Amino acid sequence: MLTTMIRNLSSMDVAIDLGTSKTAVFIKGEGLVYEEPSVISFRDNGYRKTILAIGHEAFKIKGKEPVGVATVRPLQGGVIDQLEATKLMLREIARRTRIGRFLKKPRVLIGAPFSISDVERRAVMDAVSVFDSSSVAIVEEPLAAAIGADIDISESVANMVVDIGSGITEAVVISLGGIVHSESIRVGGDAITDSLVSYFRNHCNLIVGERTVEGLKPRLCDVFGQAEDILIVKGIDVNSYLPQTRKVRSCEVREAILGPVSAIIRTIRLMLENTPPILSGDLIDRGIILTGGSALLQNLGGLIEHSFGVPVRIAKDSAGATLRGTSCMLDAINVIHG
Ligand SMILES: Nc1ncnc2c1ncn2[C@@H]1O[C@H](COP(=O)(O)OP(=O)(O)OP(=O)(O)O)[C@@H](O)[C@H]1O
Ligand SMILES: [Mg+2]
Structure with missing residues (x-):
């Protein structure tokens, strides 16, 4: 009891969705504190980069920059493309949202695609180091999106989630709290x-x-x-x-x-073809759950149903599912971080 009280006074639990098109931050006890495009505008004089704007403000500057000013989207295809720019953006987000204020060292949960390489995973950890957190854990985005779509992932029944974002599409089969099979493509x-x-x-x-x-x-x-x-x-x-x-x-x-839409459909087909037969029956009964902003493409659900004969449901506020799920996982943070 006393340990929990001291922990609550000295720490701050933070969930982050660092997406290709938008970055969103949730602080436990405060709610959604930041949600803006993943864009940064900075002045670069060769040895030092100074932030001019991030998010919506940076979007407005894009294309109108004078010499020496660059506006970039530091994430591409769901992963960090420009590490230094990502760190600058996150440092500014930390300042605005007052993450790490007073003595409150944050404990951070951040979503990342399931299919990232070790190098890409290290880049996420490096980027998050700007928060000076007491602990960091990466959660698989499709798993978080499933929780955000109100799926009970602990069931012994297979659920298929297709997270279609801005830079990446990941199709996963989930059973007993984990990913059984996944297919992904850096198209969205x-x-x-x-x-x-x-x-x-x-x-x-x-x-x-x-x-x-x-x-x-x-x-x-x-x-x-x-x-x-x-x-x-x-x-x-x-x-x-x-x-x-x-x-x-x-x-x-x-x-x-047609090109990108077919690529997304192909990824789902691969997923269905490679699902272990023992789980296929569940998928036919339960259908496919779509998350991510691009799940809102008009009639995409209809196209998938027509292509595979499997029912499709689009998660409520599909673009917010990953952050919602990551925020829910904060409740288990003591278990995750020990
Ligand atoms: N109504 C809509 N119709 C079509 N596309 C939409 C709609 N609403 C949002 N999108 C698209 O959704 C994408 C953003 O989705 P989301 O916020 O899930 O991406 P992200 O998490 O930033 O990216 P990623 O997960 O790939 O890194 C954008 O490409 C946007 O154009
Ligand atoms: Mg996303």
């Missing part, structure tokens, strides 16, 4: 955005920025729609550099994003 919402930007440029002679396409995706990308809608897209004409609009048919959009 970013690849879909890139495909659309290229399509507008190459087929419509229209320059449409990444941010605009991100905003259009929810109504533009119906991956399994039957109706043939005409959509209006605004951009800059590649020849005249004047603002223009183009009409795009929904079947053209489907064609444009």
Whole structure:
């Protein structure tokens, strides 16, 4: 009892989802304290980097930087691509959220893809060192997402979760609290955005920025729609550099994003094909649970159901599932950290 009280006074339990597109932080007892794009803008004079902005503010600067200022997304494909920039971003997040304030040394749980290499895992540990935490543990993102999707992962029944984020898609079969089999591909919402930007440029002679396409995706990308809608897209004409609009048919959009969408479907197929037969029956009964922001692609659930004949459910607030699950795991932190 006394030990628990002293521990509560001197520590702070923190859950982090360090995603390719957004970083979110939860502090036990306070709730969600930070949720912004994983973007950092810094001045680099050759020997020292100074932070100018992170998150939404950095997004606004992107593309308008003077010489000597860089705006980067330090994570790509679900993993840390630029370690120094990631550490700078996390240090600034720690300052804003006052992680580690007073004598409260944080105990950190951070999500990372199941499929990362040892080198990528070490980069996560190195990045988190900026929090000066008393302990750090990495949790597998698809497992956390499953908990965040209200699945009881401890059951002896197989559950299949497909976490489709911005940079990575991971399909896992979970049974008795652990991952039994997994397939992953470093394709997600970013690849879909890139495909659309290229399509507008190459087929419509229209320059449409990444941010605009991100905003259009929810109504533009119906991956399994039957109706043939005409959509209006605004951009800059590649020849005249004047603002223009183009009409795009929904079947053209489907064609444009076929590459990344097929890659996601292929990953799920591999998962189903390689699931041990003893668990396959559970999957047919329980279906597939989709988590991650890209699970919200219009009619993706319908396409998966049509492709495999297995029911599909999209988790509530699918993009928040990983952080929600990691936050729930904080309750077991004494067990994890000893
Ligand atoms: N309604 C929507 N329709 C289509 N795509 C969407 C929608 N809402 C969000 N997205 C996409 O979801 C992605 C972000 O998802 P999420 O927050 O799960 O990614 P992340 O956790 O940062 O990335 P990762 O897990 O791959 O590192 C973005 O690519 C975004 O465009
Ligand atoms: Mg994610």
